[in-house]
């Protein structure tokens with residue numbers, strides 16, 4: 001289903017010409033631009049959403065079960081301790097109870113299962129835990145077991161999707177959102193923004209790779225959220241995170257809003273939309289503003305299936321053109337003015353060569369999610 005190299009070359013030349021002739025180029029991005037970073041497609045059976053959701057549900061269920069056992073154990077400890085106290089009063093000459101014997105009795109409690117014994121051992125040997133504080137304003141009182149841990153190592157690995165055959169893809173077998181880095185396409189688009197060839201990006205991706213590439217917020221609307229941003233539920237100010245959000249589906253945390261302009265009593269929530277959530281108003285407002293001016297819409301790595309993101313590019317048809325660059329055919333191919341079936345990294349490489357745009361490499365020191373000073377700080381437009 002790939003176009004042959006000579007077709008791709010011809011089509012990219014056409015695209016470069018159109019870009020040069022257009023007044024306002026807007027790029028629409030989907031999961032296909034992140035697959036070479038090792039992040040699989042979003043909503044497929046092995047998609048990011050599906051895998052993370054399953055993993056988080058499993059961990060929450062485990063955590064719930066563990067807490068239940070802990071509570072039962074504590075209750076039994078309480079009852080048993082009172083019995084021990086009575087016994088001690090009666091048998092004054094007895095000097096206490098053997099703390100650990102070999103018959104499953106710990107501090108006078110008969111433990112029925114290995115798990116129960118193990119749990120008590122752990123309780124005794126592990127020092128009091130310090131609540132993790134990835135966000136500067138995380139209150140220390142936040143019970144760490146009410147939400148999945150924020151610790152990066154607790155974040156599930158994103159399993160690989162089908163093995164890629166793209167020789168240029170720097171595909172990694174196991175990648176987390178925290179370790180994923182922007183692809184060539186991300187960096188190429190940021191360079192095209194800087195050189196004014198394109199004006200705006202509308203992204204359906206939640207992986208935060210544009211943010212890691214240090215894009216300006218004025219240049220992008222993220223319609224489905226970003227794992228590296230929190231948002232205030234009242235004033236909608238967005239704040240940068242240094243690890244991916246432990247929750248999805250706009251779950252409100254106990255962290256209060258710390259916007260600079262004036263005090264706000266809102267609380268922070270993640271920005272990852274659930275299926276039934278409405279698209280964020282501010283992001284839609286910006287997407288709408290640029291699509292009204294757009295005379296060339298380029299769709300990159302998206303199958304254009306999710307509404308309203310799928311129909312946005314075609315709003316420019318009256319005064320402009322639509323180009324689709326995707327590995328697989330899409331249902332909208334027939335409506336497009338130009339369709340290129342190839343890897344997006346490959347196409348972007350050729351395109352930047354044609355336009356003579358130098359693509360900056362990703363630099364970890366310019367990545368706001370890795371910058372201690374920007375943790376919990378606003379990401380402003």
Ligand SMILES: [Zn+2]
Pocket residue numbers: 232233234235236237257258259264265266267
């Ligand atoms: Zn606020």
